[in-house]
Structures are given as C-alpha cells and as structure tokens.
Amino acid sequence: MSDDARRPTLARRARLRWDAARAQHVVVVPEGVLALSAEGAEVAALLDGRRSVTAVIDALAEAHPEAPREVIGDDVRDFVGRLVARGYVTLEAP
Amino acid sequence: MSDPPVALLAELTYRCPLRCAYCSNPTDWRDYGDELDTAVWSRVLREAAELGALHVHFSGGEPLLRDDLESLVRAARDAGLYTNLITSAWRVTRERLAALADAGLDHVQVSVQDSDAAHADALAGTAVHAHKLEAAREVKALGMALSVNAVLHQRNLARVGEIIALAESVGAERLELANTQWHGSALAHRDALMPDRETLARAQAVALAARARLRGTMDVIWVIPDWYEDAPRPCMDGWGRRFVTVIPTGVVLPCPGAHGLPGMVFDSVRDRPLGDIWREGADFQRYRGTGWMSPTCAGCERRDVDFGGCRCQAFALTGDAARTDPSCPKSPDHRLVRDLRRERPATAKEPGGPLYRIDIRRGPRAS
Ligand SMILES: C[S@@+](CC[C@H](N)C(=O)[O-])C[C@H]1O[C@@H](n2cnc3c(N)ncnc32)[C@H](O)[C@@H]1O
Ligand code: SF4
Ligand code: SF4
Numbered sequence: 177m178s179d180d181a182r183r184p185t186l187a188r189r190a191r192l193r194w195d196a197a198r199a200q201h202v203v204v205v206p207e208g209v210l211a212l213s214a215e216g217a218e219v220a221a222l223l224d225g226r227r228s229v230t231a232v233i234d235a236l237a238e239a240h241p242e243a244p245r246e247v248i249g250d251d252v253r254d255f256v257g258r259l260v261a262r263g264y265v266t267l268e269a270p
Numbered sequence: 271m272s273d274p275p276v277a278l279l280a281e282l283t284y285r286c287p288l289r290c291a292y293c294s295n296p297t298d299w300r301d302y303g304d305e306l307d308t309a310v311w312s313r314v315l316r317e318a319a320e321l322g323a324l325h326v327h328f329s330g331g332e333p334l335l336r337d338d339l340e341s342l343v344r345a346a347r348d349a350g351l352y353t354n355l356i357t358s359a360w361r362v363t364r365e366r367l368a369a370l371a372d373a374g375l376d377h378v379q380v381s382v383q384d385s386d387a388a389h390a391d392a393l394a395g396t397a398v399h400a401h402k403l404e405a406a407r408e409v410k411a412l413g414m415a416l417s418v419n420a421v422l423h424q425r426n427l428a429r430v431g432e433i434i435a436l437a438e439s440v441g442a443e444r445l446e447l448a449n450t451q452w453h454g455s456a457l458a459h460r461d462a463l464m465p466d467r468e469t470l471a472r473a474q475a476v477a478l479a480a481r482a483r484l485r486g487t488m489d490v491i492w493v494i495p496d497w498y499e500d501a502p503r504p505c506m507d508g509w510g511r512r513f514v515t516v517i518p519t520g521v522v523l524p525c526p527g528a529h530g531l532p533g534m535v536f537d538s539v540r541d542r543p544l545g546d547i548w549r550e551g552a553d554f555q556r557y558r559g560t561g562w563m564s565p566t567c568a569g570c571e572r573r574d575v576d577f578g579g580c581r582c583q584a585f586a587l588t589g590d591a592a593r594t595d596p597s598c599p600k601s602p603d604h605r606l607v608r609d610l611r612r613e614r615p616a617t618a619k620e621p622g623g624p625l626y627r628i629d630i631r632r633g634p635r636a637s
Binding site for chain 2: 188189191193195196197198202204206207208209261262263
C-alpha cells in the first residue's frame, strides 16, 4: 500500500478557520494557533478524511494547471507530514 | 498601539470546593462574589471574538460551579472561538460532560495534584483524585481533546515520572507540568512548597526524556520554575500583548495576577466594551511595550523576548511593579530571589516540613 493511498484527516481538536483580525487562515489547536499560507490553507481544507493523499494532489493539480504535478505532490506530502508529526493530522488506512 | 489579543481568559467564578495549597488565585476571593451574569458574559465572548481572540479559556475558581457553563460554551462557539475548559473536574457527571460536548466544548484541561490519591487528596484538601481520572477518560470518550495539568512543587516533583504515566494512561494529548508560580495561596505556602535545586533538576531530566519519548503521542510541556532559571519568564507573553483576562466581577486585566498591583484603574466590561479597554485602558497601557521599562531592561537585547519578566513578581519582591523582574541576573534586586531559593536539599522525610493550609476559602464571610 502506498502512503499516498491513505486519507489525511484534520484532527478534531484542530480547527481550520479564517482569522479576520490578522487576515490569514489559521489552524487553531488547544495550545495555540498555526498560521497558514494561502497555499497551506488550500491544502488543509482538503484534509477531510474522505480524500486520499493522491486525491488531494489531483484536486490541487486541477485547480492549478500551471503548476507541475510533482511540485504539488512534494508540497502536499511535506505539509501533511509536518502536521502529522505534530499530531494535528491523522492518516487513515485506505 | 496594540495587536489584537489571541485569547480570552474568562475567570467565571473564584468559588471553588477545593483547597489546593498551591492555588495562585487571590486569597481574598470572597470579595469577588458579584459575578457577571450569562447575558454580559455572552456579550464579552462576542466582543473578544470581534477583537481578534481565537481561544477562550474558561477558568476560575471552579468554572463547573456556574450552571450556565453550557450556555457560555455555546455562545463562545457561536462567536467562532475555540473553547477550552480548565477544571478540577469536581463531581462532574458523564451527563454534564456530554452536555458540554454537545454545546461545542473543544478541549478540557483537567488538573491533578499528584500521581496517587493519598498525596493528591491531601493537597487538594478533599477527596477528588479518583473521580478526576474517570472524568478525564470520559472527556476522551466523548471525543473532546484532553490535557492534564499538574502543578509541581517540593511535595510531588519526585513523582513526576508517575504523573507522566498517569497522563498517558488517561489518554491525554498534552501534559502541562507547571512549576508553581508564587501568587495567592502558593505564596502563603512558599516554605512548604519551594523546591530544592536537586529535586528540580532530577524532575526536569525525567520530564525532558519523556517529552522526547512521547513526541507525536503526548505533548509534554515543562513550564520553567520561577526563581531557578537564569532568565525571567516572559510573563503573559508581554503585558497587554496577547492575552486578556476578565475576572468574575467583570474587571478586565492584562494578567490574572495583576489585581494585587497598586494604582490599577480596574475598567469593567459592565461599563465599557472589551475592545476599548484592551486598546485604551490605562491598566493595559501601563506596562505595554517598552516605554515603562527601567534602564536595566530598556537597554537590554532581551527586552522583546521576555518583556522584562513578571510585573507581579517585581512588585511582590521589591514593592515596585515597574522594576526589572528580580529573577533576572541583571536585576539589581536579584539577591532577593537567591535568598528565597532552597539551595540545599531538604533532609526531613516529608520534604519541605509540615504542610499547613491557611484555610482562607472556608465558609461565607460573616458580614
Ligand atoms: C487556578 S486554576 C482554576 C481552574 C480549576 N479550578 C483547576 O484547578 O483546574 C487554573 C490552572 O492553574 C493551575 N494553577 C493553580 N495554581 C497555580 C500556581 N501557583 N502555579 C501554576 N499553576 C497553577 C491549575 O492547576 C489549573 O490548571
Ligand atoms: S487550583 Fe485548586 S483551589 Fe485553585 S481554583 Fe483550581 S481547584 Fe480550586
Ligand atoms: S534586563 Fe530586563 S529585558 Fe533584559 S533579560 Fe533581564 S528582565 Fe529581560
């Protein structure tokens, strides 16, 4: 089974939202706030537990035909990996 | 000029059935009986969210004693806030926890006094330990996020390993090992609770090893002890910079401990919107930024890192809240802190000598 078949899910204790006062997307967690870039926010919104990593990459590639798919793939795996390491995203089996 | 606050600390009541010897709350807690009602708290929650706060921490005293807690959680969620309940879990039932989860409570932080019931209940002044563990498991079962908080001092530092194991066993995602800050009752019990350097160092080694071992499973946070580090704690991340506290009566403070400082104006949400007080209130302006600093801090490269330390500690030890925190080695008052440290390990079997509890919280005051 490839890692890309797994389905990343934003943990229930981590909430993605728009922070109007600071004009940025954030993930709010019990102990603080992670500020996201616009790209990060786009990826985070797709971590719904239904899409696999591959499906997340597909969706972004479709939305950004100008960007090479390999670059998108690397960015997504890196971003998801960092959130997994901090416990804010879990990877469900396919 | 001010940035928006990131979090509101909502101290709903100072009433509490426990008598923790280390409690940092004001010892004259009975003077805060005129509590805000549900409607005003709901407005304050909305105003905090509009101002830019992302979190609300419901605390006290014991917030569970407010029977409108469910409504306040709902009001906070409706305003878009991430909701955290900081609690002793006093007699909380599964039904109440379920109602709170239903209202939208995101996260619960349960405090424990120690790793075993006998020590914990002795320190809390009442039997609470076993129930806390049940409640913590229930929090998890209901799908809410769980933190455990343990306040550390001479009487439990040696069991920090067991406390970590306890937090793991109830499934906490986060454990706060908070070395005692010397306010309120803690200050009154300082002699009994002050750790010695060796005990602290051993506990710290255990905590840091656990943090490495549990990375990704449970976040282990070691809150550095006052007076033993060579740098002051960046108290509240800077005065009026990231946190706003509303106390039970509606007074708005930059820090829950600031109530004891002289010359405070004590603006209340009963009279002014929260945003006005945050931006313009005299109490918030007083130690905001660097303009108030003594030359020691004003000329120091760490002034934007630790913000000159803790104002309450400066006042408690020197009588002047605007002085450099005496915890800082650069402070001209640093010897005050050195004198208060317990440099040699205590030799008595019960470390720190007998624990006396000044029972400041018992019964209503005769008026
Ligand atoms: C004052 S209590 C109020 C909420 C609730 N009664 C409780 O104990 O969890 C808020 C938090 O501060 C912690 N705390 C109390 N006294 C402290 C002190 N002197 N130093 C550091 N933390 C303290 C408690 O363990 C708790 O996590
Ligand atoms: S620390 Fe203990 S005494 Fe203080 S408010 Fe919390 S439970 Fe009550
Ligand atoms: S002198 Fe002031 S700013 Fe510098 S380290 Fe000490 S407390 Fe912090």
